[in-house]
Amino acid sequence: MKIEKKSLLNVALLSLITCRVYVIYWITVTTKDINSYMENEYISPTLACILSIITCGLFDIYWFYKYGNIVFNDMYKKADIDSYGENAFVLVLFFFIPFGYIYSVVTLQSKLNIIYDKINS
Template sequence: MLKQRNIALCIIFSIITCGIYSLYWFVCLTDDVNTISKEPGPSGGLALILTIITCGIYGLYWAYKCGEKLDNVKLRQGYPSGNSGILYLILYLFGAIISFAVIQNELNKFSNEQVNY
């Protein structure tokens, strides 16, 4: 079962904690996307470490892969999907927290609908 998170509070906590909460949010998003997609991928902690080690370059790949995985979930459920990977990648370039918010919005939709993932 996915945990539904309030996007506004996540952004506020990220700002108040000078980005520390966003690291936790990144880990949670990674684990939730892996859970719902049932596709293999690095855990949230490993993805965070890889992003830090590569000075954010892995984060670009992460954003793209999250979009692909969520698109696959939408296709399996019969919902229309697009190129979310490219959208998340571009949003990540403008600010990682923006892509986090959009990914969390998608995950919240799935948790609301009780999708059979």
């Protein structure tokens, strides 16, 4: 399975410049990638997009907690990578700081890039 890495700088800049609109797109694409890799549909990518729009970003908090745990626990185990005790709750906490969502997006994307490097090599 081939999953493309995303540039952390592009993810951060697009999240900031588009005033979180890119984050909705990123969540949709990332949901699809994670579901595909884990061979389990935790949340439909379309539903994630719709809920993110309808709740004005409140769903994003839940998404980062749920999918952060999937990345830090399940995906790391499946890719045979040590998670070093990382916790998705930190990603959620940054949502309550102005522009902290950028940290959450970039952090999760960097972890996904590590996994993508491992599975694509």
